[in-house]
Amino acid sequence: MVDLRTLTDRWRRWPVTVRDLPLALLIALACAPVPVLQDRSTQLGDLPGRPFDALAVVAITLECLPLAVRRRWPGSCLALVSLGFAIDQVRAYHTVAGAALAVALLSAGVHLERRRRTTLVVGSAAYVALAVALHRQGSAEGLGGFLTFYLALALAWGAGAWLRQSRAAEAERRQRAAAAARATERARIAGELHDVVTHHVTAMVVQAEAARYLTAAPDRLDTTLTAISDTGRRAITDLRTLLDLLHPDHDADPRVPSVGELTALVEQTRQAGQPVQFTQEGRRAEHVGSAEAAAYRVVQEALTNALKYAHGSRTAVHVHHGKREITVEVSTDGPGTHPAGPGGSGRGLAGLRERVTVLGGEFSAQRRNGDGFVVRARIPTGDAS
Numbered sequence: 001m002v003d004l005r006t007l008t009d010r011w012r013r014w015p016v017t018v019r020d021l022p023l024a025l026l027i028a029l030a031c032a033p034v035p036v037l038q039d040r041s042t043q044l045g046d047l048p049g050r051p052f053d054a055l056a057v058v059a060i061t062l063e064c065l066p067l068a069v070r071r072r073w074p075g076s077c078l079a080l081v082s083l084g085f086a087i088d089q090v091r092a093y094h095t096v097a098g099a100a101l102a103v104a105l106l107s108a109g110v111h112l113e114r115r116r117r118t119t120l121v122v123g124s125a126a127y128v129a130l131a132v133a134l135h136r137q138g139s140a141e142g143l144g145g146f147l148t149f150y151l152a153l154a155l156a157w158g159a160g161a162w163l164r165q166s167r168a169a170e171a172e173r174r175q176r177a178a179a180a181a182r183a184t185e186r187a188r189i190a191g192e193l194h195d196v197v198t199h200h201v202t203a204m205v206v207q208a209e210a211a212r213y214l215t216a217a218p219d220r221l222d223t224t225l226t227a228i229s230d231t232g233r234r235a236i237t238d239l240r241t242l243l244d245l246l247h248p249d250h251d252a253d254p255r256v257p258s259v260g261e262l263t264a265l266v267e268q269t270r271q272a273g274q275p276v277q278f279t280q281e282g283r284r285a286e287h288v289g290s291a292e293a294a295a296y297r298v299v300q301e302a303l304t305n306a307l308k309y310a311h312g313s314r315t316a317v318h319v320h321h322g323k324r325e326i327t328v329e330v331s332t333d334g335p336g337t338h339p340a341g342p343g344g345s346g347r348g349l350a351g352l353r354e355r356v357t358v359l360g361g362e363f364s365a366q367r368r369n370g371d372g373f374v375v376r377a378r379i380p381t382g383d384a385s
Contacts, residue, residue, distance in 0.1 A: 016071050023103070024067035030096045031060045042098025044089045044130075044149055046140050052093060059087040063097035070107035075119060078108045082123065086130050090137070102156040109160020110167075120157070127153070201235070202307050203272040204228050227271035262299055266317060269303045275314050276303070282321030291381045294355050295319065295326045298363070301352055302330035302375040310334065310373065325361070326379045334371040352377070 011019065043049075062084025066077040081104040088095055112119060131146045208228060266278045284292075299317055306315045310332040320327045349365050356363040361379040368374050 017068050020070055020072075021068040024064045024100075027067070027097055027100050027103075028060060028064035031064075042085075042088075042096070042101075043094045044098075044134065044141065044146075046145075047089075047092040047134065047137060049094050050092045055087065055091060056093045056095070059084045059091065059093060060095055060097045063088065063095075063100040067100055067103055067107075070104060071111050074104075074108040074111040075115070078104045078112075078119070078123070082126060086126070089130065090133055101153065105153055105156040106160040106163075109157045109162075110164045111160075124150075198301075198304050202304050203268060204232060204235075227268075230268075230271075261296060262317070262319065265296070265300060265303065269307065269315075272307055274303070274307055274311060276306075277314065277316045279317070280319045280321075284321050290359060291326055291379045294352075294359055294361070294379050295328050295377065297355065298328045298352055298375065298377045298379075299330055301349065302365075305349075305373070305375075306330070306332050310371075313372075322381075325381055326377075328377045328379070329374065331368065331374040332372050349375075 062080050064084075066080040066084075070077040081100050085098055085101045087093075088098055108119065127150055131141075134141065262278070262280070266276050269276050299319070303315065303317070306313070314333045316329075316331050318329045353363045353365075356377050356379055359379055361377060363377045365375045366373070
């Protein structure tokens, strides 16, 4: 069974001219000589009515059929409908098709792109000419009646113009929202690139620096060079994953790191020559991807900074999984004894603070008594079970 939404979607796929045609045909059919409908006809000028003839059919055709192109060619539609309306009133047919003029004005107010002011001036002048012609034929409408009808037509145009402005404002709002979303996504990817590149490159630089002192120990040198190669491969893999997100045809969900991968991260840092003590407590909750990704990045950035500024110093990583939050603490005991890695820009900690704060958590990074440093984060998981 086909539901209403499916029918609506199919209808919207039809050309706009086809979708506008039924209204035109409906108004044309309403012009049949039925007494009930004739009482509701448009009678500008209040002239005595005349029976339908061949010219009446022409007038009805001009008033109704152009409505099929009222959105595609609004200016042409308005001109033809206005001509048909003028013939209708001057000849005093007084058909129901006169209502088509309001529809054409409304559509022109919405869809007419260029020469809108010219259309208003020409249309107003044409209306004045029609009023003069009706007056010379003995119309009893009077100035007040003609002005009232003109204001009604102006109201139809004004309603269309208001609708046009509303749609334009909504389109602009959506464009701004899309631009903001793109900027946010670019900032997120930039943050991911910073975290991935900084950590891997720092580890490789530290390992390469340490390799200088291992020329007399071939076994240890080979282990260090192998670690550098492994780190480089991981960096390439992670970079490819992030660059895939920038591809316009990419539709897969981005890979999100989790605290379950911390063991590998800690082991990589150990291979770079950093003594790391890692403890993890509690039971991991389900469906906390954002919180786990943030916790992983906190540990990653803290270990990167330890490699840079405290290489060789004991580093402790403690992760606790609570019912409603994940707490992370990474601390170093003091300055390192080996050459440090490349200096930092400070963006990493600032980005982590923002990431954790957005999730409703708390983040701090400060020096300990002496030369040590400690990074702490409390990240809500949103799991209230």
